[in-house]
Amino acid sequence: MNDITARIGYSKKYPANMLGHLDTVAALQRGMRRAAWPVVMTGGYSPRVKISAGPPLTLGFSSEAEYLEVALARELSPAQEDRFKESVIKGIEIRTIEIFRKKGFSINDDIAGFVYIVEFGGNPPDPPVRAAENIVEKGNGYIKINIYREDGGFKNPLKYLGIDKNECIVRKTDCIWNNSQFNTERR
Amino acid sequence: MEYADSWEKVIRKFDKPGKYLGTEYNAYQTKPGTKRFLLCFPDDYIIGMSSLGLHTVGKIIHGHEGFSCERCFAPGPDMEEWMRENSAGLVSLETRTAAREFDVIGFSLQYEMAFTNFLNMLDLAGLRHHRQERGPEDPVIMAGGPSCINPEVLSDFIDMFIIGEAESVLPEVLDTYLSSRGKQDFLSKVTGLKGIYVPGAPAGETECSVYSSLDNRYYPYDHPVALIDIPHSRINIEINRGCRNSCRFCQARSIYAPYREKPPARIMEIARKAVASTGYGEISLTSLSATDHKDLTDIIDDLYYAFRDLGVSVMMSSMRPSGYLGGLSDRLTRLRKSSLTFAPETASERMKRIINKNIKNSDIIEAARTAGLRGYRKIKLYFMVGLPGEEEEDIDAIVDLIREVKKASGINVNTTVSPMIPQPHTPFQWINNVPAEELAGRIQRIKRRAGAKIGMFNEKQHIIESILVRGDRELGKIVLSACKNGARFDQWTEHFDFSAWEAAFRDNGSDWKDWYYRDFGRMEKFPWDHICTGIPKERLRKSYADALGRMTGGRQLRI
Numbered sequence: 001m002n003d004i005t006a007r008i009g010y011s012k013k014y015p016a017n018m019l020g021h022l023d024t025v026a027a028l029q030r031g032m033r034r035a036a037w038p039v040v041m042t043g044g045y046s047p048r049v050k051i052s053a054g055p056p057l058t059l060g061f062s063s064e065a066e067y068l069e070v071a072l073a074r075e076l077s078p079a080q081e082d083r084f085k086e087s088v089i090k091g092i093e094i095r096t097i098e099i100f101r102k103k104g105f106s107i108n109d110d111i112a113g114f115v116y117i118v119e120f121g122g123n124p125p126d127p128p129v130r131a132a133e134n135i136v137e138k139g140n141g142y143i144k145i146n147i148y149r150e151d152g153g154f155k156n157p158l159k160y161l162g163i164d165k166n167e168c169i170v171r172k173t174d175c176i177w178n179n180s181q182f183n184t185e186r187r
Numbered sequence: 188m189e190y191a192d193s194w195e196k197v198i199r200k201f202d203k204p205g206k207y208l209g210t211e212y213n214a215y216q217t218k219p220g221t222k223r224f225l226l227c228f229p230d231d232y233i234i235g236m237s238s239l240g241l242h243t244v245g246k247i248i249h250g251h252e253g254f255s256c257e258r259c260f261a262p263g264p265d266m267e268e269w270m271r272e273n274s275a276g277l278v279s280l281e282t283r284t285a286a287r288e289f290d291v292i293g294f295s296l297q298y299e300m301a302f303t304n305f306l307n308m309l310d311l312a313g314l315r316h317h318r319q320e321r322g323p324e325d326p327v328i329m330a331g332g333p334s335c336i337n338p339e340v341l342s343d344f345i346d347m348f349i350i351g352e353a354e355s356v357l358p359e360v361l362d363t364y365l366s367s368r369g370k371q372d373f374l375s376k377v378t379g380l381k382g383i384y385v386p387g388a389p390a391g392e393t394e395c396s397v398y399s400s401l402d403n404r405y406y407p408y409d410h411p412v413a414l415i416d417i418p419h420s421r422i423n424i425e426i427n428r429g430c431r432n433s434c435r436f437c438q439a440r441s442i443y444a445p446y447r448e449k450p451p452a453r454i455m456e457i458a459r460k461a462v463a464s465t466g467y468g469e470i471s472l473t474s475l476s477a478t479d480h481k482d483l484t485d486i487i488d489d490l491y492y493a494f495r496d497l498g499v500s501v502m503m504s505s506m507r508p509s510g511y512l513g514g515l516s517d518r519l520t521r522l523r524k525s526s527l528t529f530a531p532e533t534a535s536e537r538m539k540r541i542i543n544k545n546i547k548n549s550d551i552i553e554a555a556r557t558a559g560l561r562g563y564r565k566i567k568l569y570f571m572v573g574l575p576g577e578e579e580e581d582i583d584a585i586v587d588l589i590r591e592v593k594k595a596s597g598i599n600v601n602t603t604v605s606p607m608i609p610q611p612h613t614p615f616q617w618i619n620n621v622p623a624e625e626l627a628g629r630i631q632r633i634k635r636r637a638g639a640k641i642g643m644f645n646e647k648q649h650i651i652e653s654i655l656v657r658g659d660r661e662l663g664k665i666v667l668s669a670c671k672n673g674a675r676f677d678q679w680t681e682h683f684d685f686s687a688w689e690a691a692f693r694d695n696g697s698d699w700k701d702w703y704y705r706d707f708g709r710m711e712k713f714p715w716d717h718i719c720t721g722i723p724k725e726r727l728r729k730s731y732a733d734a735l736g737r738m739t740g741g742r743q744l745r746i
Contacts, residue, residue, distance in 0.1 A: 018205050019205045022416065027212075029468065030412065030466025034462075034464070036497060047500070060204075087466065089414065141188065166200065
């Protein structure tokens with residue numbers, strides 16, 4: 001039987017962008033508990049909430065396209081959804097809550113890549129050649145770059161561009177999905 | 188390129204910038220038209236935010252209609268460096284208001300190794316260290332917490348101490364502040380309140396304040412929830428206060444006398460409100476000895492059934508194996524099965540009688556066996572060395588017990604062996620310190636023979652802590668010198684700098700050895716004698732005499 005899954009889409013900006021990945025996931029989990037969500041626990045000696053978070057966002061980056069999935073025992077009431085949206089920490093905004101039944105349980109399989117905008121104080125430096133094909137747009141004071149899965153993971157865009165994190169501001173603006181969403185059955 | 192907030196640009200380069208945000212869920216919101224109270228914790232954010240005591244005091248202050256509370260923690264070394272380079276003063280977490288603009292600054296002093304951080308925070312706030320050098324326009328500096336049970340070391344720097352439990356006296360202190368005309372008027376008005384010690388007032392005795400009802404009125408179920416992972420990322424529920432046992436090394440028993448229990452219904456009320464407000468997935472039942480609660484099995488059952496569908500687990504801090512065997516073992520499967528903690532402290536029958544801790548080894552071994560069978564993955568054991576009258580056989584008895592626990596349980600056994608530090612207001616306050624290298628040798632002996640994982644022991648940290656707990660006003664000068672020499676975060680082995688302390692003793696024409704090897708046994712009067720806990724000095728003396736009487740036979744180590 002396919003599990004009921006809630007895919008939560010959220011943005012993460014200052015001050016929440018000063019928190020690491022695990023702290024962010026923990027904060028969202030606390031929000032679910034405040035909203036009394038019917039979460040499903042894993043088995044074993046130390047049961048945990050059955051949750052699958054998207055790839056970690058580097059500390060200090062902000063994002064408009066963060067995703068996380070959580071298994072539920074029942075569908076959510078509108079009140080539970082609203083209460084959750086109100087119970088998250090400053091800097092996180094819940095943009096979407098999609099409920100579907102899904103086979104398997106890893107959001108990572110559904111994600112093909114991300115779109116980033118890297119802002120500089122002045123003109124962008126010349127990026128290394130290997131980054132050239134990923135660059136979508138180059139404008140006054142910014143570079144827009146797509147990052148795809150490589151060796152099973154997603155590289156930090158600054159590694160492609162060869163710049164220090166203290167010289168720029170990085171925003172993740174979008175998520176590029178795999179077609180594997182066909183595996184899911186929408187509500 | 189624009190940052191969302193200028194603070195973002197500052198903190199992004201520090202270790203764990205989440206410590207400096209102040210945007211926690213349930214963070215205090217300043218109430219207009221109220222007096223401002225800065226609640227300070229002289230150690231790192233992660234330690235302070237784990238403290239139930241700090242949250243309780245915050246709730247009392249912020250819940251008072253005339254006050255708004257804000258928090259402040261000791262800045263990390265990287266942050267302090269930035270503050271000093273940029274002449275940026277100490278600010279509150281919530282609104283980043285300069286500390287010196289607050290009406291009252293309160294420090295939670297929970298252990299002596301945070302004393303240099305306390306003095307450093309005053310300095311970063313731009314305030315004079317000595318209370319007599321601060322003016323009437325400067326904030327009132329008050330302190331509370333377990334370390335205030337011997338307030339003398341810091342009494343040159345603090346205007347007012349709360350001795351004992353804050354719940355019973357802090358609301359009255361806040362009322363008095365509102366009705367006072369200036370700092371001096373306030374300090375003279377609070378002098379004489381039960382639990383209040385004003386070092387500048389004429390000498391007298393101060394009785395510990397006791398919160399007799401132990402109701403939920405000030406329970407901080409809606410406390411600020413730490414943004415980063417902290418040692419206690421969970422709901423701590425104090426189910427009883429005080430302790431029925433009278434172990435002779437234990438100071439907490441004196442501070443929190445008498446023993447009081449919370450009824451299960453009150454505990455459930457806290458749990459429901461706290462889960463709904465904090466969102467934590469773990470409830471820990473804390474107390475000095477949780478297994479002494481007469482309704483413990485009911486409490487565990489109630490919590491288990493109320494929260495299992497929400498994914499909230501229940502755990503216990505530490506257990507006495509005797510209580511555990513009486514009915515609790517059936518409940519073990521309802522607790523979070525991460526680890527089980529026992530603190531036998533010692534293992535030989537003779538030593539148990541000397542320290543007056545009556546835990547049977549056979550009970551511990553039986554409890555360990557059951558824990559292994561019920562799927563627990565780890566047992567934690569706590570032992571002490573350096574107890575009076577300790578001999579080689581007593582050390583070896585600890586080794587044997589660790590081995591037997593390992594064998595019976597078949598799971599990981601983590602052992603912590605700490606040297607006993609004689610504490611004020613305990614029967615062992617008359618005992619002299621044992622040379623640190625000798626203590627290290629005893630710990631090493633256990634480590635070698637038991638083949639168990641045993642944490643590091645830092646001799647130098649032990650020396651400084653031992654000196655601080657039984658210090659006096661004179662020692663305060665040395666603590667200040669140590670702070671000026673750069674001593675910070677003395678509790679953290681990676682930050683502890685013994686040379687700063689050695690120099691501090693030298694600067695004051697003294698040597699740490701003079702302090703560490705003081706002859707307490709012959710002291711007529713202790714610096715902390717003017718503080719009266721629920722247990723009078725005469726009773727402590729009798730208990731000490733009884734311990735001495737049990738040290739017969741065999742070679743005696745120095746006492």
